[in-house]
Amino acid sequence: MLSFIYRRLLYMVPTVFLVSIVTFAIIQLPPGDYLDTLAAELNDSGGLDAGTMQSLRDQYGLGQPMYVQYFKWMKGILLHGNFGISFEKNLPVNDLIWDRLGWTFGISLMTLAFIWMTALPIGIYSAVRKYSVGDYIATFFGFIGLAIPNFLLALVMMYVAFKYFGQSVGGLVSPEYLDQPWDLEKIGNLMSRIWMPIVVVGTSGAAALIRIMRANLLDELYRPYVVTARAKGMSEFKLLMKYPVRVALNPFISTIGWILPTLVSGEIIVAVVMNLPTTGPLLLRALLVQDMYLAGSLIFIVSILTVLGTLLSDVLLAWIDPRIRYQ
Amino acid sequence: MTTLSSNTPIQDDTEVPNVLSPWALMWRKFKRHKIAFLSLWLVGLIYLMALIGPFLAPGDAADTNRRAIFQPPQGIHFFAEDAEGNSRFQLHAKQMKMQIDRSTMRRTYVADETDIIPLGFFVRGSEYEVLGTFKADVHLFGPKDPDDRVYFFGADRLGRDMMSRIIIGTKVSMSIGLVGVAVSLVVGVALGGISGFYGGWVDNLIQRLIEFLRSIPTIPLWMGLAAAIPLGWPPLRTYFVVTLIVSMIGWTSLAREVRGKFLAMRDEDFIIAARLDGLTDWEVIRKHMVPNFSSHIIASLTLAVPLMILAETSLSFLGIGLQPPIISWGTLLKEAQNIRSIVEAPWLLIGPGAMIVAAVLTLNFLGDGLRDAADPNAH
């Protein structure tokens, strides 16, 4: 088992390296750099002279060749945990991102829990009661859930909440709590609001997982070992939980691998709509103004954390399924 | 024990099962899937709408109107009073008058019961090009007088007709799915096929690449790529680049599927048999492998189209995908980005939103039905 984890960690090294290069390449893609954007914005109000531009460019190291910039950036990260500075805010990236990353992953993980708690029982139910009314309803809602883009769902929910409950949505806590220290009341307020992004982000994932669980379980339900268990005299519910569901869970668990990236993606876009204090709005803004270290660091860290999540799901899978462990 | 001497009728053992061809069997199975079959028709209709959009649209999608800013949807009425005061059948809409509340600075619209806009089929209106060849000005349904404007689905902040915009937007939104899927198909089948057929280090390399691409969260990646598109690019180029970005998701899953099929099939007896019949590798792939997984591929492709539509919509919604003046469902939804505009004009959200959901839903049903029909062991 340990050697398995060790091997998987080793695989991660080239992946992380590739991620860093791709990230850096992407943020370098747009023609021009932050200073051009800045100059364009300032031009309206007066402009920058060439000399100032040059000195700023030197200061940020923007004039250097790409690979030099890349190595500088990576060196900072690897040796000092320094992700560079945000041009726009003129602050170290480190000061800006960790809170927001925490929220992004917090919401993503809670969404994962929500998805599992809904998809598992509903998926099992619809497989066992195939073609029942309940199955049709679950299937129908599954399809609807897949068909609504999550930002659209966010807008609809915000509209409904505003129109019929008079609740101003947006943000994780009500405006009056924004600057207060964390106490029970604030946490309560958070809880009363956080379910909405979770449901919004989780709906399509849950819909997909219900279908996966249903298909997995249907594959297992008519296997000979189920007949064996039945022939032993086990009750239907017990044998269902002990045999086919356990086997069907494996591919289900391996879905963490891909569901985590989609959750993070979904969270980012929903955050923009719902104005959540997570990475989404920050990343969007950074990309639009070419605040390259900020944008690059965000994409890089989010990707790394997702790769780690995938690793975790693999380990979990190997731990649960002996057949994988022994491969 | 007794001996059974009853004369059980003995039948000949040569059962003759179905004589239908595999494709006919699939078609029969597909037709049994009622929702999927219905979806096939609906998807056909949506693509027809994309094809002949300007004809179906009641007006010009780009036409602004300062007197119809955020005008709510107008209903269609059937009976109108003519000059003599007799009620007679006349399709019409009621003209809406804008009133501005000076104290709150809010616009309200009131229907004018007397001022009617006669409506009709095959009316003349704005000019458009048919398939890029000749010009026409006939619209399926709309105001009889070309100078009149009607807003069945309401109007946006520039007073443009939402209905026309949604219909025109169909073309971009639906075609991005198709073009993206075509790109995915080429890349996915080529790489997946190479990976599965040759195996070895090529396979390894491609598999690692796919794993890598899949482990990166798509939205940040797309955002990065899409943000790199210069705003000044011509719409057509932006369109193709966005399509390329969007199809980056599609090909990996397709490549995996194709590879899986190739791997499973490579050692199948009938493939070995075909090789023994003297067929070259290429002939084996073309004549034996492709026909055997094409049905699965078609189903997967169908299921990939809605994913791409959603992706385009998301990017355009964030303002980093397609940019106005390109009309797509995503750029239309961008108008409904904040809660204030939705509250003032919910139709900005409802119209394009409903179209997206309808398109994605029917495509998913269709793909699901195709997959079931393609899989002989489906439940």
Place this chain on the structure above:
Amino acid sequence: MLIDPKTDLTKPLVEIRNLKTEFFTEDGVVTAVDGVDLDVMANRTMVVLGQSGSGKSIMARSILRIVDKPGKITQGSITYNHADGRSIDLAAMRAGAPEVREIRGKDISMIFQEPMSSLGPITKIGQQIVETILLHRKVTKVEAKEEAINLLDRVGIPRPAERFEAYPFELSGGMRQRAMIAMALSCEPRLLIADEPSTALDVTTQAQILDLIAELKEERQMGVMLITHDMGVAAEVAEDIVVMYHGKIVEKNDVFSIFDAPKHPYTRALLASVPKLGGQRVHRLPDISQLLKNPDNPPAPIPAKPRPPAGEPIIKVRNVNVEFPVGGGVFSKPTGTIQAVKDVSFDVYRGETFGIVGESGSGKSTLSRAIMGIRPPTSGQIEFLRKDKPVSEISSAGKAEMRDVWRDMRMVFQDPQSSLNPKLRVIDLVGQCIEKAEALGRKDLSERVSKLLTQVGLSPEFLLRHPNAFSGGQRQRLGVARALATRPELVIADEAVSALDVPIQAQVLNLLQDLQEEFALTYIFISHDLAVVDHICDRVAVMYKGEMVELLTRDELAAGPKHPYTKSLLSAVPIPDPHQRDRKRVS
């Protein structure tokens, strides 16, 4: 605990009356079991004999009420008589009723054909046995574990305490089936239903499992209902035999009566169409359709014609080795190799039928694929000596030369289902190789294929059909037609009749023999079934763990082989004659 000696052994355990089990499918109702009456006795071994689709398995599953949907018992009764005198009609109960569950696994237990898929894949073997014990007996977990280890020991699993912790995939097929039996015995059932328990196993393992069941039956005086399609197995273990055909019982009697004096034409036909190991060589096996048409005057067996004298060699195999890499991860090199074929040399002569026999993993299929050039040998030479053509060295031939070789050396595959592309029509399936070999118009091609179809006993009308429109036997005829399409000199038949029911197998064997005469073919015939090889082959090579341990003529085989492995193989083959069941086994 053995069964109480006071228990009445003359009272049936299970009385089945007029049982009808039907499947309600989209294409209509299929009656799988059609009015069966049967008494199952304690301390007797009853074999239910029938070919695939005869309803034997469904009948047995109906007793335990474990017939899968959309199957349903529509008529009749299944009375189970408890040891304490109570009786219960299982057919009248709900399938999952507590009264039924109480009997399952405790009074009546069942083992299945494929132990790999019949055991929970990710649950430890021991756990699965303990679970059964805890379900029906009031013991603690510790006691149950102890009991489970004892049971594993009893069924002959070495190091039982260690194997208790094993997962099914860690055991061999035979061990898995033993574990399955241990599980079935864990609550001391009064009746053990064994559904093809040895079909998926090799002959020698099969013999051990059958012996174990017989032994346990004696020890516990339980009833055994053994379901099989194999007349050899039936003759070896049965006390009573029930023959099923199309859902009905056509004959039931004690084993000797069935084999010595079968009454029903179907039983007679079935017994006649089995190839028998040793004995007089017959020219053709009786055809079941002939036998059924004319049940009272079966044609007398024609003795085999003397075989033409062996010609020149057509294949020369010299010191062939085939290795497979094993292990190795994504970036790492293979950790080792499996030597599937070790240093094999032999000649095949023109016009003969050369048999290669061996159990699974013996390397016989790998060898045949090396000769075909599908997977060339790691080392050694394989020469193919054709008429009027230069000698081809298979191990070093290029792609173009192999395509030419494949015109004269053809193959018939084991599974007629998977070896025919489901998307192609017959004309292309069979005619594809002709098209590649010679430029033919569509019309000429269809004539050629029609003629081939007639030659293999199929109607030329089938030309445009897809494979799904054929039965198993017909599909194998298509496979034969495809092999013959390029008028080859050599045909390799890899387990070509193994997937077929006995009567169909006889028909295909006859066809192969007829075609050999007509086209002057040489066959390499690969099989695990010694009786089939003995029937059709002139010489037999015996393979064991990759090596060719013995090469015998048919007469030498009949006289008795020299090599100990061949001896044990020969003695393990079930013989469809109950009078020979007490012969000594060599292991």
